[in-house]
Amino acid sequence: MTQLSSAEFNHFLNSIGQAVMWRRSHACPCVNPHSGQPKPSCQHCTGNGRLWQGAVPARTGVAGREGQKQWVQFGISDVGDVVVSIPSDSPLYAIGPFDRVLFLNRTEPFSHNIVKGVNEQINFFVVGIEKVLYLDDAGALVDAALPAVLADGTLDWTDVEVPDGVTFSVTGRRRGEYYCFPATPFDRPHHAGAALPRKVVLRRFDLYANQ
Template identity: 50%
Template sequence: MDTPAYLNPLLFNQLLNQVGQAVAWRRAVACPCVSRDSGQPRVDCAQCFGAGHIWGEPTAAQAGVISGAQAQALEGFGLLDVGDVVLSIPSDSPLYAIGGYDRVQLCNRTEPFSLVLVAGLNGVDFVVAQVDSVVWLDSTDTLVSGSVPEVEGGRLRWQGLVPPDGVAYTLTGRRYPEYYCYQDQPVDRPHQFGASLPRRVALKRYGLLGR
């Protein structure tokens, strides 16, 4: 059966590539630390940090973000939670091959963050747009404002006044929001009459994975 003229994949792709947003897609791979018996990852794994998956290098892609009104309609069916996002993915985008637990970063929007880290022990597991402040408490519980670090690949590079090793400090700034595909389950059928039509995929906030 021929594809109806109004279901033209090329036209859909042209529209989504014009109005869509830039994203960075990272494919998920199950971490070898996961137990074959229990299915649980090692909490002390140096590769996945207990998440059970590791991710490859980001691939640039394009996708349309479904409007808030449509997303709210899906929430009523239990398909979305607050903070989730729905993408419409053109068939000529690398992201069309998205699978379970893959990560997707939205590159055209940012959001504020403020989190507590321990100096010398951990970095950040998201892409930072900017750092606004670093503060910690000294031995007399006085609030100390430190130098703003550069962030490269999740690692903080400091110069000037830095928090002492082992001291908890608060890092505040803006980051690019990131989501993950809980399962490879498009909201609607990606194909019609053999045509590769755009895929509509619901993504959950990455923080729900516990990292």
């Protein structure tokens, strides 16, 4: 009788897998046990009802395009989700609902608008900013100096060219971050006592507020 080897699965997934940073999720104590709603003014979770621990490095396999399309067809995941196959020797193997996963081996473009002086904190991991544009009082397009991005996502301007209250666009590249979709973190699939890889659906963290 042939027995599946978790060690061989782990070796294969670690050799082809991607590096990620995993952050464990916890429910914030501010959530009302009766309504299930978080406290909007909570300074710890900023009103979203979840807290995340510090990042832990890990590795995981990522399903190919065809494999991900099959999960979409089964109704288990949606377009834009990522299906990962996690080796049992990875810290990520303990992933649970709402845990966050930041992919380190790939980047993606972004471009969106921010109002100067209102909320200049970017809530995703920026690799680099390539261009900042705004319209002056005459309606002319201005190519502004590029700000630095601090560790907390706040924009730090050396040459303040964008006036307060003015909307500007910021374009660059960022790392993709996902969260463990709460409907799909299956229990560990043991086979004859062996801890085999887990398949888990990860959803874009941008969509967290709409889960």
